[in-house]
Amino acid sequence: MSERESERNFQKMLQVLRDHQSVHFEACVRCGLCGKSCHVYLSDPSVENLPVTKAQKVVGLQRKKSEEVDEKFLLSLQESVYGRCTGCGRCNLNCSIGLNIASIIRVGRTILSALGRTPEKLLRPLKNQLEYGNQMMVSADEMRETATWIASDLRLESGQESFDIPIDKEGARILYLVNPREIKFAPLSLMAAAGVFGAAKESWTLASRFFDVTNFGFIAGDDESMKQVAEAVFSEGKRLGVREVILSECGHGARVFKWDSGVASPLPTKSIIELLDLYIEQGRVRLDKKKNAARVTLHDPCNLVRWSGVSEAQRRVLREACADFKEMIPNRAQNYCCGGGGGMQLLQECSEVRLRSAEIKANQIRSSGAKVVATPCHTCIDQLTELNKKYQLKVEISTVTELVYNALLY
Amino acid sequence: MGQTIFFFSLAWCAFFLSLKSFKRRGKGVTPPWKLSRAEVKGVFYNFTFLMSPFFKESARLYPKKFILGLGMHGGVVLALLLPLLWPLFEEGWMNSLAAMATLTAAHFAMALLFFRIRDRELRAISIFDDYASLLLTMFLLGSATLHLVLKTAATNDILLMSASLIFFAMPFGKLKHALFFFLVRYDYGTLLGKRGVFKNE
Numbered sequence: 001m002s003e004r005e006s007e008r009n010f011q012k013m014l015q016v017l018r019d020h021q022s023v024h025f026e027a028c029v030r031c032g033l034c035g036k037s038c039h040v041y042l043s044d045p046s047v048e049n050l051p052v053t054k055a056q057k058v059v060g061l062q063r064k065k066s067e068e069v070d071e072k073f074l075l076s077l078q079e080s081v082y083g084r085c086t087g088c089g090r091c092n093l094n095c096s097i098g099l100n101i102a103s104i105i106r107v108g109r110t111i112l113s114a115l116g117r118t119p120e121k122l123l124r125p126l127k128n129q130l131e132y133g134n135q136m137m138v139s140a141d142e143m144r145e146t147a148t149w150i151a152s153d154l155r156l157e158s159g160q161e162s163f164d165i166p167i168d169k170e171g172a173r174i175l176y177l178v179n180p181r182e183i184k185f186a187p188l189s190l191m192a193a194a195g196v197f198g199a200a201k202e203s204w205t206l207a208s209r210f211f212d213v214t215n216f217g218f219i220a221g222d223d224e225s226m227k228q229v230a231e232a233v234f235s236e237g238k239r240l241g242v243r244e245v246i247l248s249e250c251g252h253g254a255r256v257f258k259w260d261s262g263v264a265s266p267l268p269t270k271s272i273i274e275l276l277d278l279y280i281e282q283g284r285v286r287l288d289k290k291k292n293a294a295r296v297t298l299h300d301p302c303n304l305v306r307w308s309g310v311s312e313a314q315r316r317v318l319r320e321a322c323a324d325f326k327e328m329i330p331n332r333a334q335n336y337c338c339g340g341g342g343g344m345q346l347l348q349e350c351s352e353v354r355l356r357s358a359e360i361k362a363n364q365i366r367s368s369g370a371k372v373v374a375t376p377c378h379t380c381i382d383q384l385t386e387l388n389k390k391y392q393l394k395v396e397i398s399t400v401t402e403l404v405y406n407a408l409l410y
Numbered sequence: 411m412g413q414t415i416f417f418f419s420l421a422w423c424a425f426f427l428s429l430k431s432f433k434r435r436g437k438g439v440t441p442p443w444k445l446s447r448a449e450v451k452g453v454f455y456n457f458t459f460l461m462s463p464f465f466k467e468s469a470r471l472y473p474k475k476f477i478l479g480l481g482m483h484g485g486v487v488l489a490l491l492l493p494l495l496w497p498l499f500e501e502g503w504m505n506s507l508a509a510m511a512t513l514t515a516a517h518f519a520m521a522l523l524f525f526r527i528r529d530r531e532l533r534a535i536s537i538f539d540d541y542a543s544l545l546l547t548m549f550l551l552g553s554a555t556l557h558l559v560l561k562t563a564a565t566n567d568i569l570l571m572s573a574s575l576i577f578f579a580m581p582f583g584k585l586k587h588a589l590f591f592f593l594v595r596y597d598y599g600t601l602l603g604k605r606g607v608f609k610n611e
Contacts, residue, residue: 023434023597027590030535033468033475047534056535094468096479097587098456098595259605309606333607334467 010066012114017061020107024099025059037094039336040084043357051091051101054080058108081108083350088302088337109221118220121346126216129229134212136180143208146183150191160410163198169205175242176204177213179250179378192405199408200284210236213253219343230261237267245269249399251301251377255308273376276404277313280320287407292322297370300335301377314376314400321407328364336360340383355390362391372396374403412570416493419577426581427589439597452603456595478518485515489554490573509558516551539583550576
């Protein structure tokens, strides 16, 4: 890195720091008490894995000189904020001062984004979202085709001729955002949601273009892109004239669209989990919990629970939909991250840390004695599926909606 | 003279800390008069339940450091209040109690310094500021104990000097957490309250 480039980078960093410095930058006392709250540290108790070390890489920039911010430093910052932190925020709750440590670490991602150093594996889906409207470049035609055959299978399986998957239906009550992987690889999730909507006689629609519940601007720390992606989705909702946006089971999607997108949401926005809870409460769907007889436990996605406060709805739903629901310990806001959050799931170079740091989660699952692990997040589903193999848990991984669909009485 | 320097350091500290918090005001901190009911609940929760060992896991996982830290901070608050509330502590059981508290807190501060030097991880994350702040704190607690016991003009001057040093240093280093602790807990409390992140089981 040339001296000029180094100086330019340094100035950019300082600008990002100035823009993001909050009261949380001023109060770390470096007590180290955050260590044992972090699943990455617990799996490898080294100084580099302490949340305070990761946060100090960002806060400490205020004390650095431009010549100290060299290639070596940038690589170590990248490793810290992408390879050693999922942004789960468990350290926040257990910090002796009460710092929002995870948000400080995320500023490190914003700095790297400003310097064009976001890992390619995270940048590609973001570019796709900005260019094609979704992270997997699903075209409108592909969307329609997939929806058509899923709807056909749904009617066949449920025996309900009225069930459908409408696309771009103007005037529907809700716009349902999905993870593109539901279109590409996990059609059962979409089918389950469509089944529940059908049973509840809901007026709903998918959008053919801006339907993506994920937001890689958030994961990459690129706030401008995050805003753009969220704005496009909300505009789609306005164009279709819907009254509510419902988010498919996605941890960070819920956090971004409900709280952190930087855009004032023009439409009420909630997770499908909250809607399922409402359907059950209002008696719009009837469930037979005997259809889910095996013991079910729940993994709380950090972004949905610790960052968005949706913690009781999924429990009420699972108690209605499953005969034997057992909590993991600890749970809710103190639950451990699955290890795959913050984009780590996509970063090949982090797979060792990702799987090792999740041993604590595997042990939680094992101790619950469950045969099924439910989780309202597709990233968690992917990670738990890998854990299932690595730690030989012999469990089934499911979304909450899929369990509800399975328990439906028509 | 000692009194003048003490009050000057207090004003200095208040000025610079206000300036610092004013600079950070736009970065998420909602003014108290704009808080919603849920946010007020969140702030209360963050200052009470979430600080208790029942809810805060780190307090249970690091019991020694948690107790030492708590005890030391109690002693520091008392020592800083001494010059202002001296008549209360001049004689009797209040004097004895305060002397014991500051002496214990001084030992706790020494223990924390010992941990910081001995513990490999803590040593690695520590910077000069951490050691300097602990030494200043120990000086304050020691001088407070000395004054509570001897009650001479000289010990009074030493206490005023150590308290002034703390106030002069406060806005520029780690000691500023004396103010920012409250701002941070308040700010994160509003986030918890607004989003409804309460349950810990």
